[in-house]
Structure formats: C-alpha cells, structure tokens
Amino acid sequence: MSGDQVPLRHSLVTRLLVAAVVIALAAISATAWLAATTTTRAINYEQGGAVADQKAVYQALLGYAATHHDWSGAAALVRSRAAELDRRITLTTDDHRVILDSQTGPALRNTSPAAVVDPLQVDLGLTGGDEHIDERAVGPYVVPTEDRYVLSEVAKNSLACFHKVGYDGVIEVATTGRPSVVLTNVRAEAERPLTRSVTESCGFALDSLVSAAEKKALQTLTTLTARCLNLGDRTSELRITPTFDAYLGESAVVRTAHEKTEVKPPSLLEPAGPVGVVRGCVESARRTQLRPYVAPRALLFVTAPGTGDTTLRLSGGSIGRIVAVTGAVLLATVAATVLVGRRLVRPLRTLTDAADQRTPAPVSGRDEIGRLARALNDSAQRRDRAEAQRRTMVNDVAHELRTPLSNIRTWLEAAQDDLAPTDAQLLALLHEEALLLQHIIDDLGDLAAADAGTLRIDPEPTYLRDVLTQVVDSHRGSALAAGVRLELSVVSDPVVRADQVRLRQVVGNLISNAIRYTPPGGSVTVGADGTTISVRDTGSGIAPADLPKIFDRFWRADESRSRVTGGSGLGLAIARHLTEAHGGTIEVRSEVGRGTHFTIRLPGPTTTR
Incomplete structure (x- = not known):
C-alpha cells in the first residue's frame, strides 16, 4: 500500500467488517443455543407426558384383561381414556385385526404398537414390577368366603411364630383372598438369621392349607408343571404350594381348610429341580391354566386423534416460545447488520445461511470474509471429527x-x-x-x-x-x-x-x-x-x-x-x-x-x- 494510506487494520472498513462479523457470530450462537435449549425442554416435557399417558392406559387395560375373559366390555374404558388424553386408542390382534377403537381412522399396519397388553406376559418396563404374570389374574385360585376365616387364623399363628424368633411382619391379603405374612423388620434379639428353614418352619402351615377351589386348581397346575419338568415316574411326588413353590417327596401333603392331616415341612423334601427351570415351568403352566380366564393378548396403539401418526408433536405454547426466542434474536441481528452497511449484508447472510444449514461456507476471496468462511468450514470439520471419535470411543468401551x-x-x-x-x-x-x-x-x-x-x-x-x-x-x-x-x-x-x-x-x-x-x-x-x-x-x-x-x-x-x-x-x-x-x-x-x-x-x- 502507499504511504499515505491508512493501514488496513486501522481502517474504518476493517473495523466495520470486524463489527459485522462479531455481530453475526454472536447472533448465530445465541439463536442456536436458545432455540436448542427451548426446544429440548419442550420436547422433554411433552415426551414425559406422552410416556406417562401410555403407562396409564396400559395399566388400566391390563387390569381389565386380567379380570375378564374377553374384551367385549372394554369399549367404555377405551373411549373414556381416549377422551381424557385427546388421543386415539386402538386394540388389535397380532395380525392387526381391530378389537376396539376409540374412533375411526386409518389402518395401523405400518405403525408400531405402544405396548402389548397381556396379563400373562406383563411388560415390566411399563409396570416397574418384577412379576411377569399380573397378580390380578387369579383365575380359579379365588378363596371362598367361608375358608378365608380359617386361613386368616393360620396366618396369625404364622406371624406369631416369626415374632417369637425375632422377626416383625404384617399380614397382607392377595387378590385371591389368600393371606400371606410379609416380614418388615428384624429385631436385635432375633434367635437366628432369616434362612429358608426359618421361613418354611413358620410359614409351611399356611402354605399347606388351601381351599377346595385352590386344591383343585393346584392339582391341575401340578399336572401341567410335571409334564414340563419331564418327571416321569415321580410325577405323583410333585407338590406345588399356593405360593407356587414346587417340591418333590412322598411326605409333601396339601390339605384343605376342613381336613386334619399331619404334614411335614418342605425341609424334609427336595427341590423339584434347578430354580430357573422349575420357575419357568411353573410360570408356563400357570399361563396355560389362566389363559381361559383372561382377555386375549392385544396390541395397544396410542396415536393422534383420527390418524395413525405416533410422532410426538409440540404443543402450541411450546412452538410459540421457540418462535418468540428465535424471532427476537434474529430481529436484533437484522437491525445491527443494517447499521454496518448494505454491502456487508450479502456475504454475511450467505455465511449465516451456511452455518444454519451446517453446509460448507463459500469462500469468496482472501479478505476477512473469506478467512471467516474458511474458519467456519474448519470448525465444522473438526466438530464432525470430534463427534465421530466420541461415538467410536463410546462404542469401543x-x-x-x-x-x-x-x-x-x-x-x-x-x-x-x-x-x-x-x-x-x-x-x-x-x-x-x-x-x-x-x-x-x-x-x-x-x-x-x-x-x-x-x-x-x-x-x-x-x-x-x-x-x-x-x-x-x-x-x-x-x-x-x-x-x-x-x-x-x-x-x-x-x-x-x-x-x-x-x-x-x-x-x-x-x-x-x-x-x-x-x-x-x-x-x-x-x-x-x-x-x-x-x-x-x-x-x-x-x-x-x-x-x-x-x-x-x-x-x-x-x-x-x-x-x-x-x-x-x-x-x-x-x-x-x-x-x-x-x-x-x-x-x-x-x-x-x-x-x-x-x-x-x-x-x-x-x-x-
């Protein structure tokens, strides 16, 4: 440059250009951060609500299925739940034949179900429990009213036995009407640790006492379980308690509430096999036995009203907040850019669009705008490389x-x-x-x-x-x-x-x-x-x-x-x-x-x- 020229780094053009670049970068960063933050919060809030709604619908339909042998009476329940959530609720068979639908709408063959409603194969991720068979599916195991008093007295004696050896507990009554003892505390003066022998010696009297209805159901369950375990000649020795524990041995006796039979605790017997195998066979036999008493398995769809769309949609309020934040930042950017000069608007706008779309920024020359474009491109490449390295590291670990x-x-x-x-x-x-x-x-x-x-x-x-x-x-x-x-x-x-x-x-x-x-x-x-x-x-x-x-x-x-x-x-x-x-x-x-x-x-x- 000639000697009478102002150095480029001190020129007005340079300072205006630097100011424009700073404003653009600040605006882009603020817009991206605020919009991303607001959108993430809105999506997380509405996503949490959608999941909670699906769990509530699943729990309600699961309870109905566990207590009814078909879906014929569930229409009112489905419609009321759909009205509460402003969603379309549909139940179909595995081959997508509609069982119940809260309202008419497109077929759901290409839509993934929200859950599978089957009280004999509970989705533990939705219920948060640990039992695969819903406790409300009682089938033939309901204790008659006349036997419940006897069982209650035996449960009290069992609780007294635990209390005598140093353990506190409460009596809980299951859906079937059968009482059970649940231990709540171990006192300092307990005579011995809570072992299986202690549990069986105090609780076997209650486990061995069954109602006539339970006895018949347990006999059927025993036959199905023995077939699963391939017991052969020892089938007659298999005994299953009302708590669905399985034992082998000639001394195992199950008595009704009106029988006076000498029984011996399971400590004199042997387990029916490996814990996992026996438990699987008992659960499989229970499913076979309970299937006629519960509603058939059904696919649950929770979709937008009148459609088969399961995509999460932001509410009007969330969209309004995102638009307001983004609009405010963009308005401030436009005002500042106009003050810098019309000649700087076009290249800066080009760079802004490239940054918003995450595409390579065009390099127009060797000036400051060109250097800025190259810097943005290098930053994007480094970010992509860093992201790829992060994913690779996580996958490797x-x-x-x-x-x-x-x-x-x-x-x-x-x-x-x-x-x-x-x-x-x-x-x-x-x-x-x-x-x-x-x-x-x-x-x-x-x-x-x-x-x-x-x-x-x-x-x-x-x-x-x-x-x-x-x-x-x-x-x-x-x-x-x-x-x-x-x-x-x-x-x-x-x-x-x-x-x-x-x-x-x-x-x-x-x-x-x-x-x-x-x-x-x-x-x-x-x-x-x-x-x-x-x-x-x-x-x-x-x-x-x-x-x-x-x-x-x-x-x-x-x-x-x-x-x-x-x-x-x-x-x-x-x-x-x-x-x-x-x-x-x-x-x-x-x-x-x-x-x-x-x-x-x-x-x-x-x-x-």
Missing part, C-alpha cells in the same frame, strides 16, 4: 466392557440364587474380573499405541493351564446362559513367557466370540499344547471370502447384526495386536456350518512344573 461385566453379573446372580457358593474362590474370581475391566479400559488406548508401534507388555514366566482355567471359569456363566458347552483341554502344564493379563484378554475375546456365534447345544473347546493355544467352536463358521477381513477393526461377517448381538468388531483386532506384541502369531480356519478354529502360537521354549 461398550463392546470391551460388556464381557467382564456380564461375567460378574452372572456369578453374582448365581450366588444370589444359591447356584454358586459365596466363598473366597468366588470373591477372587469377581476381583479378577474387576481388574480385567481396568486393563480393558487401558487397552482401548493401547490400540492407538499399537498403530504407532509403541505398545508395551510385561512378559513373565506364565503357566498356561492356570491362565486358561481362569478365563474358562469366568466365561462359564455366559456359556451356560447360551446353552453352549465350554471345555478345557491342556496337555501337560506348559510355561510360556507372556503378560498374563494381556494373554487372558486375547483368549477371553476369542472365547466370547465363539460362545456368541455357537448355537445352543454346541460346544467351545479351549486347548493348549506347548506354546500353541487353540479355541475351537461348533458354531456357524465364516465364509472363505470373509476370513482375510476378520481381524479388521469394526468388521462383522453379518452386517445385519447389532452391536448387542454382534460386538463392535474390535475384539479380534485387539487380539491380533496383543499376540503380535508378544512376538507370536494368530491364525484362523473355518468352515461354514461346522465351526471356527483359532490358533495362537507364542515364541520361546516351554517347561513343565
């Missing part, structure tokens, strides 16, 4: 933490159900899984280190039998839940130089994948011979064309699988990096329909203990 958390949950639930002893071995196993969680979190960062060639391990002499036994034991719960047989076969007692935690992670990833892709009834075999470790399954196998890709990150053989069922695709990538960090190799052989065989070869000599 979810995938890698799922397996050890599932193992911990499985063993804890087994201990709660008395399927596994709560001893030092269990605590040690859970502690090992917790430590593995911490190492898995560190391994997510190690993937980046592996790419850079800086991944570090701490090798030491390691007995393969001990490591493989720990990994297999930690996965037995998930294998049992999947119906897969998990076996271990180690030749001698080989020793390798390896990082124990890293090696457990490698083998654990392979076992998890094997269990996931092996159908019920199949098997997964973990073996070791010298420095070679193998994981073999009888699962679905991998197509030959896909074998070269299985160690790629985020790759899945079945693209239709979700992350819950198919994993994130990181497990095998981590296994390969960790194996190579040990100086070893990992290979895979597979045949579609017959299973997959992974082989890990570690370097170095082996010794035996």
Whole structure:
C-alpha cells in the first residue's frame, strides 16, 4: 500500500467488517443455543407426558384383561381414556385385526404398537414390577368366603411364630383372598438369621392349607408343571404350594381348610429341580391354566386423534416460545447488520445461511470474509471429527466392557440364587474380573499405541493351564446362559513367557466370540499344547471370502447384526495386536456350518512344573 494510506487494520472498513462479523457470530450462537435449549425442554416435557399417558392406559387395560375373559366390555374404558388424553386408542390382534377403537381412522399396519397388553406376559418396563404374570389374574385360585376365616387364623399363628424368633411382619391379603405374612423388620434379639428353614418352619402351615377351589386348581397346575419338568415316574411326588413353590417327596401333603392331616415341612423334601427351570415351568403352566380366564393378548396403539401418526408433536405454547426466542434474536441481528452497511449484508447472510444449514461456507476471496468462511468450514470439520471419535470411543468401551461385566453379573446372580457358593474362590474370581475391566479400559488406548508401534507388555514366566482355567471359569456363566458347552483341554502344564493379563484378554475375546456365534447345544473347546493355544467352536463358521477381513477393526461377517448381538468388531483386532506384541502369531480356519478354529502360537521354549 502507499504511504499515505491508512493501514488496513486501522481502517474504518476493517473495523466495520470486524463489527459485522462479531455481530453475526454472536447472533448465530445465541439463536442456536436458545432455540436448542427451548426446544429440548419442550420436547422433554411433552415426551414425559406422552410416556406417562401410555403407562396409564396400559395399566388400566391390563387390569381389565386380567379380570375378564374377553374384551367385549372394554369399549367404555377405551373411549373414556381416549377422551381424557385427546388421543386415539386402538386394540388389535397380532395380525392387526381391530378389537376396539376409540374412533375411526386409518389402518395401523405400518405403525408400531405402544405396548402389548397381556396379563400373562406383563411388560415390566411399563409396570416397574418384577412379576411377569399380573397378580390380578387369579383365575380359579379365588378363596371362598367361608375358608378365608380359617386361613386368616393360620396366618396369625404364622406371624406369631416369626415374632417369637425375632422377626416383625404384617399380614397382607392377595387378590385371591389368600393371606400371606410379609416380614418388615428384624429385631436385635432375633434367635437366628432369616434362612429358608426359618421361613418354611413358620410359614409351611399356611402354605399347606388351601381351599377346595385352590386344591383343585393346584392339582391341575401340578399336572401341567410335571409334564414340563419331564418327571416321569415321580410325577405323583410333585407338590406345588399356593405360593407356587414346587417340591418333590412322598411326605409333601396339601390339605384343605376342613381336613386334619399331619404334614411335614418342605425341609424334609427336595427341590423339584434347578430354580430357573422349575420357575419357568411353573410360570408356563400357570399361563396355560389362566389363559381361559383372561382377555386375549392385544396390541395397544396410542396415536393422534383420527390418524395413525405416533410422532410426538409440540404443543402450541411450546412452538410459540421457540418462535418468540428465535424471532427476537434474529430481529436484533437484522437491525445491527443494517447499521454496518448494505454491502456487508450479502456475504454475511450467505455465511449465516451456511452455518444454519451446517453446509460448507463459500469462500469468496482472501479478505476477512473469506478467512471467516474458511474458519467456519474448519470448525465444522473438526466438530464432525470430534463427534465421530466420541461415538467410536463410546462404542469401543461398550463392546470391551460388556464381557467382564456380564461375567460378574452372572456369578453374582448365581450366588444370589444359591447356584454358586459365596466363598473366597468366588470373591477372587469377581476381583479378577474387576481388574480385567481396568486393563480393558487401558487397552482401548493401547490400540492407538499399537498403530504407532509403541505398545508395551510385561512378559513373565506364565503357566498356561492356570491362565486358561481362569478365563474358562469366568466365561462359564455366559456359556451356560447360551446353552453352549465350554471345555478345557491342556496337555501337560506348559510355561510360556507372556503378560498374563494381556494373554487372558486375547483368549477371553476369542472365547466370547465363539460362545456368541455357537448355537445352543454346541460346544467351545479351549486347548493348549506347548506354546500353541487353540479355541475351537461348533458354531456357524465364516465364509472363505470373509476370513482375510476378520481381524479388521469394526468388521462383522453379518452386517445385519447389532452391536448387542454382534460386538463392535474390535475384539479380534485387539487380539491380533496383543499376540503380535508378544512376538507370536494368530491364525484362523473355518468352515461354514461346522465351526471356527483359532490358533495362537507364542515364541520361546516351554517347561513343565
């Protein structure tokens, strides 16, 4: 520039331009933030109301279905609920044939139901309870009025028994009219802990006393349950109490309220089988028995009046507030921009539109407007990259933490159900899984280190039998839940130089994948011979064309699988990096329909203990 010219950074044009840019950026930021905040609050408020309305409708219809054998009398209930909520409420069969409709409207074949109304298969997410069969579905278990006094007296005696050994409680009467004792407090002078033997010794008299109607219903339930459990010759020994506990044994007697029969507590009997299996059979038999007494299963649709639209719509007040906030900010922006100058309006408006639509801003030149456009584009790209990295990190963490958390949950639930002893071995196993969680979190960062060639391990002499036994034991719960047989076969007692935690992670990833892709009834075999470790399954196998890709990150053989069922695709990538960090190799052989065989070869000599 010539010497008599004002430096560009001090010129009026520059200051006006800077002022215009500041105003535009402030307006855009304020509009986006205020509109987003107001919209989010409005949507959250109305969404919460819609969910509450759906729960209320579901609870009302569930109560009707539990106490009626069909839907013929529910029309008034449906219409009244629809009028209260200003919504269309429709009940249909599974094939979308309309049972009841609060008003006429389009067919709902392409609309997802809000819930399935079935008192024998309750949606616990909507009810918040823990019983799959609605307690109001009593069917043939109603206690006659003349027997309720006798049962009430026995319940009082049971409560007195609990009180005598140091426990307080109350008597609650179920929908069927049967009383039960619910313990509320343990006093300091209690003679002994509340064990199953204490509960049975004080409560068995009440459980064994039934009305004639209940006795007949329980006999039918016993027959159905025995058929489910395949008891064969022991069918006659099966006894089910009014609280639906099942026992085997010749001494189990159920008596009516008018019989004087010598009975013995269930402590002299044996359980009818594994808790989960028996409970499932009893529930299945109850559903079969109660089905004629409840309304048929129905799909519930809660939609906009006169339509099949389930989309959440903002109310007029919410829309008005959003429009008012946005309009006020935009009006202030227009006023400030006019003061800056007409020549600055056009490029600034272009930048504003690009920012609102989240599209690349056009770069008009090398001036300040052009630099601003480039800055906006770079910011959008960095934001997109940061968002993609955030999603990737969350997905990686979810995938890698799922397996050890599932193992911990499985063993804890087994201990709660008395399927596994709560001893030092269990605590040690859970502690090992917790430590593995911490190492898995560190391994997510190690993937980046592996790419850079800086991944570090701490090798030491390691007995393969001990490591493989720990990994297999930690996965037995998930294998049992999947119906897969998990076996271990180690030749001698080989020793390798390896990082124990890293090696457990490698083998654990392979076992998890094997269990996931092996159908019920199949098997997964973990073996070791010298420095070679193998994981073999009888699962679905991998197509030959896909074998070269299985160690790629985020790759899945079945693209239709979700992350819950198919994993994130990181497990095998981590296994390969960790194996190579040990100086070893990992290979895979597979045949579609017959299973997959992974082989890990570690370097170095082996010794035996």
